Each structure stands twice: as C-alpha cells, then as structure tokens.
Amino acid sequence: MKHFALFFAALSAYTVSAAAPGDWGKGTCARLHPNVHKAIEKFCNYGYNPKTPILTGENAAQNGQRYGNAWVHIGHTCWGRHEYVPWDICFKQFYDMCISGNNRGENARNYGGLMDGVGCQKWIINNPA
Numbered sequence: 001m002k003h004f005a006l007f008f009a010a011l012s013a014y015t016v017s018a019a020a021p022g023d024w025g026k027g028t029c030a031r032l033h034p035n036v037h038k039a040i041e042k043f044c045n046y047g048y049n050p051k052t053p054i055l056t057g058e059n060a061a062q063n064g065q066r067y068g069n070a071w072v073h074i075g076h077t078c079w080g081r082h083e084y085v086p087w088d089i090c091f092k093q094f095y096d097m098c099i100s101g102n103n104r105g106e107n108a109r110n111y112g113g114l115m116d117g118v119g120c121q122k123w124i125i126n127n128p129a
Helices: 001-021 026-032 034-050 059-063 089-101
Strands: 065-067 070-074 107-115 116-127
Touching: 026 034, 026 089, 034 059, 034 065, 034 070, 034 089, 034 116, 059 070, 089 107, 089 116
Parallel strands: none
Antiparallel strands: 065 070, 070 116, 107 116
C-alpha cells in the first residue's frame, strides 16, 4: 500500500507539471537579461493588437522596441513580401534567442521564407553594455 501511495503521488505531480503550459524561456530570459525581456514583451505584445500585427518589412518590425539599452527588431529581405509573425512565435523565438545569446542576451537568427537556403527574416536582439 505504501508503494501505491508513493506511485500515485509521483504520478499526480508529473501530470500536473506536464499539463502546465511552458513559459518558452520567459522566466529565464527575465532573470538573466531583464531589459531584453521587457523589450521582447513590448515588441510582441504590440504585435498582438489586431490593429498593429507584426508584419516583416514594415516599419514597426524593422524599428522594433527598446527598453533601456536593449533593442529587439526584425530585419527583412523577403523580396518585398510582408510575412505575418504570430504572437506565440514572436515570444518563443525571441525568448529562445535571449537565453541562448551572449552574456548580455544579444543574438541574431534567420527565420521565415528561404532565400538561398537562409531565412529571409533577420531576428535581432541588441543589448550594448
């Protein structure tokens, strides 16, 4: 009976943790690089507004958002096409970049449509000292 109780307790704990939504690295990014985290929040939440969706190639994406010294933005070389960036993708990709970047959270990656085998969206986090 004791083994059954331990098994049930362990199973319950696993089920609860498995059902909890992930934070996509938000907590780690916020702890390691608070200004980068705030810039990501501003940028991605701005794009969550139906009146201001994030579209690559448009000024809002290229200008990005700043918080303190941190700056997040998306450059664009997609042959004039504007590509929509969904809210969850915005957070997931920027948080992953933040936690895997350098000691200030800076990082750059290519995503989106392929141009010569490379994504034509240039996602950038700057956070100069």
